[in-house]
Amino acid sequence: MTQNLLDMALSKAAEAGARKITRVNVTIGELSGAVPDCIQFYFDVLRKGTAAEEATLNLTSIPARLHCRQCQSDFRPEDLPWTCPRCGSLSLEITGGQELFLESLEVAE
Amino acid sequence: MKVRVLQDIMSANEAIAGHNRELFDRHRVLCVNLMSSPGAGKTSLIEATIKALKDRLAIGVIEGDLATTIDSDRIEKTGARVLQINTGGGCSLDANMVSLALEKFPLKDLDLLFIENIGNLICPAGNALGEHRRAVILSLPEGDDKPAKYPIMFAGADCVLLNKIDLAPHLDFDTAVVRRTVTGLNPKVKIFEVSAKSGQGLEAWCSWLIAERRKRLK
Numbered sequence: 001m002t003q004n005l006l007d008m009a010l011s012k013a014a015e016a017g018a019r020k021i022t023r024v025n026v027t028i029g030e031l032s033g034a035v036p037d038c039i040q041f042y043f044d045v046l047r048k049g050t051a052a053e054e055a056t057l058n059l060t061s062i063p064a065r066l067h068c069r070q071c072q073s074d075f076r077p078e079d080l081p082w083t084c085p086r087c088g089s090l091s092l093e094i095t096g097g098q099e100l101f102l103e104s105l106e107v108a109e
Numbered sequence: 110m111k112v113r114v115l116q117d118i119m120s121a122n123e124a125i126a127g128h129n130r131e132l133f134d135r136h137r138v139l140c141v142n143l144m145s146s147p148g149a150g151k152t153s154l155i156e157a158t159i160k161a162l163k164d165r166l167a168i169g170v171i172e173g174d175l176a177t178t179i180d181s182d183r184i185e186k187t188g189a190r191v192l193q194i195n196t197g198g199g200c201s202l203d204a205n206m207v208s209l210a211l212e213k214f215p216l217k218d219l220d221l222l223f224i225e226n227i228g229n230l231i232c233p234a235g236n237a238l239g240e241h242r243r244a245v246i247l248s249l250p251e252g253d254d255k256p257a258k259y260p261i262m263f264a265g266a267d268c269v270l271l272n273k274i275d276l277a278p279h280l281d282f283d284t285a286v287v288r289r290t291v292t293g294l295n296p297k298v299k300i301f302e303v304s305a306k307s308g309q310g311l312e313a314w315c316s317w318l319i320a321e322r323r324k325r326l327k
Contacts, residue, residue: 005118016112026118031261033235034118069296081257081290090293094264100119105112 001034001100002042006052008102013051018107021052025104030064031097060103065096122236125204129211129239136216138169139322140224142240144262146255147228149248150272152180153305155223159187161308161315166220166322171210173202173227180225190219201232204239220322230259242267242321249273249282256290263291268299270314275304 005026013021024043028034036059043057063076070089078085082092117123133140143151152172159168169190172181181193192214194206207224216222224240226233245266247255250273256263263269269291271284284302291298299317303310 001118004121007121008114008116008118012112012114012116016110018110018112033231033261080260081254082260082294090289091296092293094261094294098261101117102114104114107110107112109110 002039002046005039005102006043006046006050009052009055009105010050012102013105013107016105016107018105018109019051020108021055021105022108023056023058023106024052024102025058025060025106027060027062027099027101027103029062029097029099031094032100034100036061062097062099064094067093067095069093119235119237122204125208126237126239129204129207130241132211132216133222133239133241134325136219137325138216138219138222139242139318139325140222140238140240141242141244141318141321142224142226142233142238143244143246144226144230144233144266145228145246145248146230146251149228149246149251150305151225151228151246152183154246154270154272154303155184155225156187157305157308157311158223158315158318159184159189161311162221162318163188165319167218168221168223169214169216169219171207171214171222171224173206173225175199175227190214196227200227200229201236202226202238203236207238221318230255230262234259234262234265241325244268244270246270246272247287249276249280253281253283253286256287256294260290260294263298264294266291266295266298268301268314268317271300271302272305274302274309275307 009024066077067074068084069091071087073086170184172193176195178193181191184191194210243266301314
């Protein structure tokens with residue numbers, strides 16, 4: 001996953017004609033399965049010898065969002081198991097928090 | 110200078126998964142990704158399904174494991190075409206591993222391909238392989254709280270098999286709790302109560318597979 005991220009960043013920077021990457025801005029949903037500490041750890045290992053060697057990795061978390069199909073309320077779930085805080089229903093649709101994307105790069109020419 | 114990207118980090122995997130799926134479609138093979146905890150009975154279910162459907166569907170199996178060929182050796186005994194992938198510690202198969210396996214695994218003459226994923230209820234949920242359908246197996250001894258604890262896995266399933274249903278009289282597993290939680294997250298899911306060991310409930314599962322395979326032929 002982190003290798004994908006780094007490859008994507010390096011190829012986008014090359015497309016932009018940049019010599020080096022100074023900052024990598026990543027958005028991580030709470031439900032994406034990605035663990036920020038792990039991404040940071042692997043990024044530090046993998047960036048060596050690349051144009052991102054000196055880049056800061058900036059990870060922004062997006063909270064989980066659920067929609068209750070019963071009472072139509074939208075909420076951020078607390079701990080598992082998930083239940084609607086308003087009506088107690090288990091009929092819940094995941095509406096946010098599964099995002100995992102490279103938002104932008106800051107580069108130097 | 111800022112460069113806007115807005116690209117999914119898993120897009121490389123998604124692209125390869127798309128190629129895998131095209132390959133399945135070209136060969137008119139239904140591909141089912143089987144996921145569960147270790148020991149839920151993925152391999153036993155595959156063995157029982159091959160036995161039940163051997164006169165109706167030609168079934169192939171790609172076996173994922175961290176190491177060992179224990180599972181593929183078992184499948185080989187059924188006479189089905191099988192290939193082992195060892196991830197060497199990786200907690201999920203990904204589309205590229207499957208793509209490389211498919212280079213050595215002819216789909217010609219197959220109707221149905223099972224991909225047995227690595228045993229856990231977390232990582233495989235986030236890695237598309239190119240499958241048409243996702244089946245999650247939950248065995249009764251694991252407890253009826255698993256869908257509540259691993260909602261992402263169950264929210265993304267096309268069907269859930271409650272395996273080892275023959276043990277129900279000996280356990281406190283409440284199938285109604287599981288049905289409520291799983292259908293709450295995933296209203297369209299099919300739930301089958303089965304025992305790979307006794308054969309109980311396998312007919313409904315096999316009929317579902319046959320119906321799904323038929324849809325691929327249209």
